[in-house]
Amino acid sequence: MKMNIIKKGIADSLQNVGHYGHQHIGVQVGGYMDFLSAQLANKILGNDLHQNVYELHFPASHFEFEENGFIAITGANFIPVINEKSISMHKVVTIKKGDILQFMQPIQGRIAYMAMSTNTEKISVIETSFVEDINNYLFTPAPIRFIPGPAWNDLEPLSIQTLLHQTFQTTLQSNRMGFQLEGPTLSTIEKKSYLSSGVTRGTMQLLPNGQIIILMADHQTIGGYPNLGQIILVDLPRLAQMVHQTPIHFRLCNVSTAHEQYQFIQTPFTN
Amino acid sequence: MILNENDINQQWHMHLLGDHAIVFSLKEKMDLKINMEVHALNQFIQSKNINAFKDFIPAYYTLTIVYDIIELQKLLHNKKIVSLNEFVQALIKEFIQFKKENTSFELATKNIKVPVCYDANLGIDLEKIAKEKNTTIEDIIQIHCARKYRVFCLGFMPGFAYMGEVDKKIQVGRHLKPRPLVHAGSVGIAGAQTGIYPKDAPGGWQIIGRTPMNIFDPINLALFAPGDMVSFYAITLAEFNSMKKM
Numbered sequence: 001m002k003m004n005i006i007k008k009g010i011a012d013s014l015q016n017v018g019h020y021g022h023q024h025i026g027v028q029v030g031g032y033m034d035f036l037s038a039q040l041a042n043k044i045l046g047n048d049l050h051q052n053v054y055e056l057h058f059p060a061s062h063f064e065f066e067e068n069g070f071i072a073i074t075g076a077n078f079i080p081v082i083n084e085k086s087i088s089m090h091k092v093v094t095i096k097k098g099d100i101l102q103f104m105q106p107i108q109g110r111i112a113y114m115a116m117s118t119n120t121e122k123i124s125v126i127e128t129s130f131v132e133d134i135n136n137y138l139f140t141p142a143p144i145r146f147i148p149g150p151a152w153n154d155l156e157p158l159s160i161q162t163l164l165h166q167t168f169q170t171t172l173q174s175n176r177m178g179f180q181l182e183g184p185t186l187s188t189i190e191k192k193s194y195l196s197s198g199v200t201r202g203t204m205q206l207l208p209n210g211q212i213i214i215l216m217a218d219h220q221t222i223g224g225y226p227n228l229g230q231i232i233l234v235d236l237p238r239l240a241q242m243v244h245q246t247p248i249h250f251r252l253c254n255v256s257t258a259h260e261q262y263q264f265i266q267t268p269f270t271n
Numbered sequence: 272m273i274l275n276e277n278d279i280n281q282q283w284h285m286h287l288l289g290d291h292a293i294v295f296s297l298k299e300k301m302d303l304k305i306n307m308e309v310h311a312l313n314q315f316i317q318s319k320n321i322n323a324f325k326d327f328i329p330a331y332y333t334l335t336i337v338y339d340i341i342e343l344q345k346l347l348h349n350k351k352i353v354s355l356n357e358f359v360q361a362l363i364k365e366f367i368q369f370k371k372e373n374t375s376f377e378l379a380t381k382n383i384k385v386p387v388c389y390d391a392n393l394g395i396d397l398e399k400i401a402k403e404k405n406t407t408i409e410d411i412i413q414i415h416c417a418r419k420y421r422v423f424c425l426g427f428m429p430g431f432a433y434m435g436e437v438d439k440k441i442q443v444g445r446h447l448k449p450r451p452l453v454h455a456g457s458v459g460i461a462g463a464q465t466g467i468y469p470k471d472a473p474g475g476w477q478i479i480g481r482t483p484m485n486i487f488d489p490i491n492l493a494l495f496a497p498g499d500m501v502s503f504y505a506i507t508l509a510e511f512n513s514m515k516k517m
Contacts, residue, residue, distance in 0.1 A: 200335070
């Protein structure tokens with residue numbers, strides 16, 4: 001769908017599932033931060049699930065459409081308006097050539113997604129309960145689940161208790177590469193250095209100052225900080241949507257539960 | 272879990288990294304033989320064209336494989352394999368068998384000579400390192416240029432090669448707080464490692480010089496590959512500037 005960006009947002013980009021296959025030469029995967037909202041936007045328009053979507057951070061870009069078509073906006077609510085009239089989120093919105101889309105104010109969440117289409121025939125009605133389920137899942141506070149990583153047992157016993165029972169929060173040092181958290185200081189039993197090895201999205205690294213950084217979509221491929229654990233894939237969209245100073249509680253999880261949860265959440269999208 | 276023992280007396284371990292990656296590892300050590308094994312396993316598994324495996328990240332002593340959860344479940348189901356553990360154990364067994372039958376595995380390696388300007392304006396940490404190591408800037412340059420370094424792996428950012436080992440006489444730790452901006456071409460050291468920043472980026476390595484060479488571009492991709500042998504030679508600031516213009 002043809003459109004002009006008439007005012008550029010701070011961190012907007014076109015995203016899809018990411019580019020795999022080049023991490024061995026250090027090329028990041030990228031892709032959307034919140035795969036649930038991104039897929040939902042495409043699903044509403046009947047698009048291929050992994051078609052490019054606009055990932056929007058506030059203040060978001062202003063768009064002028066150059067042809068008729070359809071959009072769907074999901075994820076964070078920035079109060080989207082077309083020609084200064086508010087429009088519904090999670091619905092097919094009809095666009096006419098010359099329409100101007102703006103985002104007024106961040107009300108909920110950190111990242112919005114916009115899917116686009118010029119094809120009416122593919123659009124089929126999706127159940128409102130499906131949309132509600134996803135939004136409840138994304139925005140209702142609940143612990144962030146993780147699977148212990150290689151350096152988990154290097155943590156002091158007290159730090160393990162701290163990580164499992166105390167509150168952490170998101171900080172302004174959060175972007176597409178990683179979210180730096182603020183919380184009680186954690187420490188390892190001995191100050192050893194680790195030889196760098198592969199990391200992936202959701203890796204929880206312990207920084208030299210005792211704070212945690214969680215690697216997100218544009219993460220580096222190899223890292224040398226102690227790897228405390230991995231946030232499970234289905235909880236990364238919830239983390240990605242947390243605005244500045246959102247409290248976070250961590251909870252232990254295992255691989256088979258994580259796989260079941262992933263299948264459970266992905267199945268309705270592919271039906 | 273210990274998977275097996277192979278002919279150079281190294282043991283492969285396997286653990287899962289979260290819910291979407293598998294890590295094969297040998298002894299945690301910057302070692303040529305260990306690293307060669309990692310790359311051999313990487314090539315072997317890649318040659319199997321397993322659809323569920325989306326990305327391979329060979330590092331010093333580990334091979335991390337990123338997989339697609341749904342594809343992997345399908346694969347296990349189709350092959351009637353009970354668990355992921357069983358699947359990867361079989362892979363390692365096959366690899367060890369393959370190694371027995373094909374004794375010589377070698378990476379195609381290049382010799383690369385890298386010009387570096389060690390001018391204090393570019394090698395911004397030289398003075399500090401000289402003080403810390405109680406030596407002179409000239410000695411640091413001479414020591415850094417005296418060795419050939421092996422590329423162990425690529426990572427951190429596109430085209431960044433982790434090379435080693437740096438002479439103990441000039442080994443220094445990372446900056447406690449990373450610099451917000453390290454310029455493209457900057458040559459850094461960190462512990463036993465040396466490397467070149469392919470583009471402007473934040474970074475914590477100690478910077479001793481800068482190369483005019485292009486390390487990564489979107490068309491030719493990475494200049495370095497694992498196994499390459501790299502040596503550095505000193506150039507003047509004038510030479511740096513004229514090479515930069517070419």
